[in-house]
Amino acid sequence: MSMIRTENLCKDFGSLKILKDCTLTIEQGEVVCLIGPSGAGKSTFLRSLNYLEKITEGKLWIEEKLVDDRIAGVNQIKITQAERTETLLEMGMVFQRFNLFPHLSVLQNVMLAPVEVKKIPKAEAEKIARELIIKVGLEDKMDVYPSKLSGGQQQRVAIARALAMQPKMMLFDEPTSALDPELVGEVLQVMKNLAAEGMTMIVVTHEMGFAKEVADRVIFMYDGRIVEDAPPGEIFQNPKNERTKAFLQSVLNTN
C-alpha cells in the first residue's frame, strides 16, 4: 500500500515556482531520503505533504485517500476539518529547529498532544510518553524544561513527541542541520532504530552517510523538480543525472 502519493505537485510563491510537477510514491515501511542543494524545494515538498504549505497545483494521496486536489490553488475536493486533522495525525513531523514547547517539561511536551488532541486519559498518555522518552534515551530528563537540554536531546524529545501520536509515517525536515557536529550521531541513532522497526520515513537531510546506510531510496531534487530517484547504492556510486553528479561530488568532497 502506498503511504504517500503525489501527482504533479506544484507550489508557487507569487511568480516564484518552488515546486514543479513533483510526482512520487512512497510505500509502507520505506525510508526515503530527500537530498539536494538548498533552495531545491526539499523542505517545501515535505511541508506540503503535511499542510504546512498549501500546494498550488496537483494531487496528494495519503494512504491511498485523495486529500488534496488543487487547480490554481483551489481545492477540487471537499474535505472537512476533522478529516484533515485525521490524515494529519497519520504523519509525525520533526523540525529543523525542534520547536519544542518551552513552557512544558519533557514529559509534558510528549503528553500534551495525546491528551488534548486524541483525548487519551492522562494516566495512559503519561505511560506511553514515559516509554517513548526512555526509548529515545532521556529517562533522566523527564521533568526538565527544554531550555536545559542540548540540541541533540531536544531533537530526541521532538521525535518522541511526534511518536506519541502513534503516526504511521514520520517526516523529518533537516533534523540534524541545527545541531553541533558531535550531537548529530545520537539523533541519527534514534532515527536508525525507528527505521529498523519498520516505520515509513521521509527524511530531508544533508547527512549522506545516513542516506547511504539507512535509506531504501534516495531522491535528488534540484530547482523544484525531482531529478533522480534511486536506491542509495545506485545514486551514490553511479548517478545518472549531471546535476546529481555535480552535487554529490561537491558534498562528498567537503565531507
Next chain:
Amino acid sequence: MKKILVLLSVILGAIAIIIPLFFTNPSIETYENKVPSSFLELEAKKESVVHMDYKIMSCYIATKQISSSKAEQVAFFGIAGIVIGADSGFPKFLADTLTWLPSLLNGAKITILLTVASVITGVFLSVFLALGKMSKVWILRKFSEGYVFFFRGTPLLMQLYFVWFGLPAIMPALTISDRFFAAWIAFSLNSGAYCAEIIRAAIQSIDKGQFEAAKALGFGYGKTMSKIIIPQTYRRLIPPLANEFIMVLKDASLTSIIALKDLSKVTSSIMSSTGEVTIFLVSMGIYLLITAAFSKMFVGMEKHFGIYE
C-alpha cells in the same frame, strides 16, 4: 553597597517600630492636661477634638472655630511615651499625618480596588480583542481595530465623563448610580484597548515554529492558543502589563471628577478644608508605597512565569 543600605534602613525601621512598643501610649487624659488654660478659656462657636491612637504613635489636635474666618488650634504628638507640642514644624506634620491617615487609607483602598478590578477586566477583554485583531474574519478584525482606535484615541477623562454623565442622558436605562461601578466600566474599557495591543504584540513575538509544531500535532486554533501560545506569552506580558497597571493606578485620580473618593480626591479635599499643603507629600508617599509593592509583586510573577527559561 545597595544591600548594606537596604539592610541598614530595615534595621533602623525595625528599631523605630519596636522601641515605642515598650512604652505606654499617652492617654487622652495626658493630652487634655497638656492643653494650655488660655486655649480652654477661649470663647468658641464650634469646637472639635481629634485624638488618633496608633499604639506606636498618637496625636491630639483640638480646634476652636471662633468665627468663620478665625480658628485656634493646639496640637500634640506622642511617641514612646513622650508628648511633644505639635503646633509647628515637623511634629505638626507628624500629628497632621496621623489625623489624615484613616481617610487617606480609605482613599487608597478605593484607588487600589479600582485599579486591580479595571486591569483584570481589561486584560480579560483584551485577550478577545487581540485575537480579534489577528482574526481572519473581517468583521471581528474590524470591530477590534475600531475598538482600539476609539478607546486609545480619546481621552480617558472624556470616556469617564461619558459613562457617568453621557449615558444616562442618551438612554436613562443605562444610568449607573454607583460611582465606583461607573469608573470601573470606563477604566476597564480603556484598559482593554491598551492591553489588547500588549497581548497582540506578545502573541506575535512567539516563534512561528510553535504554531507549526502545534498544527503538525493536530491542534486546532483554540487549543493551540490556550495550551501552547498564550501560556508562553505570560512572562513577556508581565513587564508591559505592570507598566499599564501603574498608569491606571495614577489615572485613577481622574475619578475625582465624578466625586469618587479615591486617594487623590481625599487628598485634595483635606487640602482645601485645612489648607495644609504637606498632605501632598503624605499622599505621594502612599502612592509610592503602593507602586513599590505592586512592582515587587510583578517582578515575582515574572520570575514565576519564566521558570522554564
